[in-house]
Amino acid sequence: MIRRMSERADSVQQSAQDLLRAVGGGLLVGLPLLFTMEMWTHSFLLPSWKIVVLLGVSFLVVIGYSAVSGFRRERTWTELLVDSTETMGIAIVVAAGALLLLGRIGPDVGLRDAIGKVALEAIPVAFGVSLAGSQLAAPEDDGDEQGMAGDQRATGTLGRLVVAAGGALLFALNVAPTEEPMQLGVEAEWWLLVVVVAVSLAMTFAIVFYADFRGGRPLDHRDGPLNHPVSETVAAYAVSLVVSLLLLWAFGRTDGVSASAIAGQAIMLGVLASFGAAAGRLLVGGGAAGSAEGG
Amino acid sequence: MRQNSVEWVALAVSALAVIGVVGFLVVDGIRDEGQPPTPIVELHRADAYATGHGWIIPATVTNEGDTAAEALVLRGSATVGGEPEESELTVDYLPAGTSVEVSIGFSAEPDGEVTVQVIGFRLP
Numbered sequence: 001m002i003r004r005m006s007e008r009a010d011s012v013q014q015s016a017q018d019l020l021r022a023v024g025g026g027l028l029v030g031l032p033l034l035f036t037m038e039m040w041t042h043s044f045l046l047p048s049w050k051i052v053v054l055l056g057v058s059f060l061v062v063i064g065y066s067a068v069s070g071f072r073r074e075r076t077w078t079e080l081l082v083d084s085t086e087t088m089g090i091a092i093v094v095a096a097g098a099l100l101l102l103g104r105i106g107p108d109v110g111l112r113d114a115i116g117k118v119a120l121e122a123i124p125v126a127f128g129v130s131l132a133g134s135q136l137a138a139p140e141d142d143g144d145e146q147g148m149a150g151d152q153r154a155t156g157t158l159g160r161l162v163v164a165a166g167g168a169l170l171f172a173l174n175v176a177p178t179e180e181p182m183q184l185g186v187e188a189e190w191w192l193l194v195v196v197v198a199v200s201l202a203m204t205f206a207i208v209f210y211a212d213f214r215g216g217r218p219l220d221h222r223d224g225p226l227n228h229p230v231s232e233t234v235a236a237y238a239v240s241l242v243v244s245l246l247l248l249w250a251f252g253r254t255d256g257v258s259a260s261a262i263a264g265q266a267i268m269l270g271v272l273a274s275f276g277a278a279a280g281r282l283l284v285g286g287g288a289a290g291s292a293e294g295g
Numbered sequence: 296m297r298q299n300s301v302e303w304v305a306l307a308v309s310a311l312a313v314i315g316v317v318g319f320l321v322v323d324g325i326r327d328e329g330q331p332p333t334p335i336v337e338l339h340r341a342d343a344y345a346t347g348h349g350w351i352i353p354a355t356v357t358n359e360g361d362t363a364a365e366a367l368v369l370r371g372s373a374t375v376g377g378e379p380e381e382s383e384l385t386v387d388y389l390p391a392g393t394s395v396e397v398s399i400g401f402s403a404e405p406d407g408e409v410t411v412q413v414i415g416f417r418l419p
Binding site for chain 1: 298299300301302305306308309310311312313316317319320321323324327363365388390391392393394419
C-alpha cells in the first residue's frame with residue numbers, strides 16, 4: 001500500500017516536471033516573439049480565418065515533429081493527436097499568461113484583439129513546448145526501453161524534411177513579422193539574390209554534411225533516393241522557400257506585391273529558413289548515429 | 296494513457312483553451328462581413344479641462360467596422376473666441392471593435408459645437 005502511494009506520488013511529480021518543462025521550453029522559444037511589436041499588431045491586422053489557418057499549419061508541424069522525433073513512447077495516431085492538441089493548449093495558456101504579465105492583454109483590450117494576440121503568440125510557444133517534450137528532456141526521463149527504441153528509430157528522408165520545415169518555420173518566424181525581410185527583398189538586385197541563394201545552399205550543405213556539428217552526417221551517408229547530400233540540401237532549401245512564402249503570405253507581405261518582390265523577400269527570409277531547416281536536421285541527426293550522442 | 300490528476304487537468308485545460316481560441320476565431324471569421332473601418336468619435340466635453348496651454352477635450356474613438364484602421368488621422372474643428380480653430384491627431388492603430396482614448400486640444404474653451412472629421416487612414 002505504501003509502495004503504491006509513493007509510486008503515485010512519483011508519477012505526479014514526473015507529470016509536474018513534464019508540464020513545467022513544457023512551459024519552460026515554450027517560453028524559451030516564444031519569448032523573442034512575445035516581445036515583438038509586429039506580433040501584437042498583427043493580432044488585429046490579420047483576419048480571423050488567417051490566424052486559424054496559421055494555427056492549423058503549426059498544429060500540423062507539431063504533429064509532424066512529434067511523430068518524427070518519437071519521444072517518450074510509441075504512440076497510436078489518436079494519442080499523437082491528443083498529445084499535439086495538448087501541446088497547442090499548453091501553448092495558448094502559456095502565451096496568455098505571458099501576454100498578461102507583459103500588459104499586452106487585459107480588461108481594456110478588446111476580446112478579439114486579445115484572442116488574436118494569444119493565438120499568434122501561441123504558435124512559437126507551441127514549437128517550444130513540442131521541443132521540450134523531446135529534445136530538451138533529460139535523458140533519464142525517456143530512459144525506459146520503449147523510449148530508447150523510439151529514439152533510435154532512424155529518421156527517414158521524409159521525416160527529416162518535416163523536421164526541416166519545422167526548423168525553418170521556427171527560425172524564420174522570429175523575423176517574418178518584422179519589416180526587414182520586405183526591405184531586404186525589395187531593395188536587392190537580382191544578381192545579389194542569386195548569390196544569396198548560392199550561399200544559403202552552400203552553407204546549409206556544409207552545416208549538415210561537412211562542418212562536423214553534433215547530429216551532422218558524413219558526406220557518404222545515404223539511406224534513400226532523396227538522401228544524397230546534394231538532393232537533400234536542395235529539397236530542404238525548397239521546403240525553406242515554401243515556408244518563407246507561407247510566412248510572407250501570413251503576414252500580408254504578398255498582398256499587391258509584384259512577383260519579383262515576393263521572390264526577393266522569400267529568398268531573403270529563406271536565408272533564415274534554410275539555416276533553421278539545417279538546424280532541425282542536425283537535431284534529429286542521422287538516426288541511430290545522431291541519438292547515440294543524445295542518449 | 297493519462298496517468299494521474301495532473302495530466303488529466305493539463306489535458307482538460309489545454310483542450311478548453313484550444314476549443315475556446317479556435318472557436319472564437321472561427322465564429323468571428325464567419326460573422327465578419329468585411330465591413331470597412333468605421334471610426335466613430337465620441338467627445339466627452341463634460342470631462343474637458345484647462346491646462347496652461349489650452350483646453351483639452353477627451354474623446355473615445357471606436358471602430359465599428361470589421362477591419363482595423365492604421366494611421367487614422369482625425370481633425371477637430373471649433374470656434375474659439377470667435378475665430379475658427381482646427382486641431383489634428385493621429386491614432387496609430389484602431390483595431391476592429393476596439394475603442395481608443397484620445398484627447399483633442401484647442402487654445403481655449405470652444406464657444407459652440409465641436410465637430411470631428413476623419414481625414415483618412417491606411418488599410419492593413
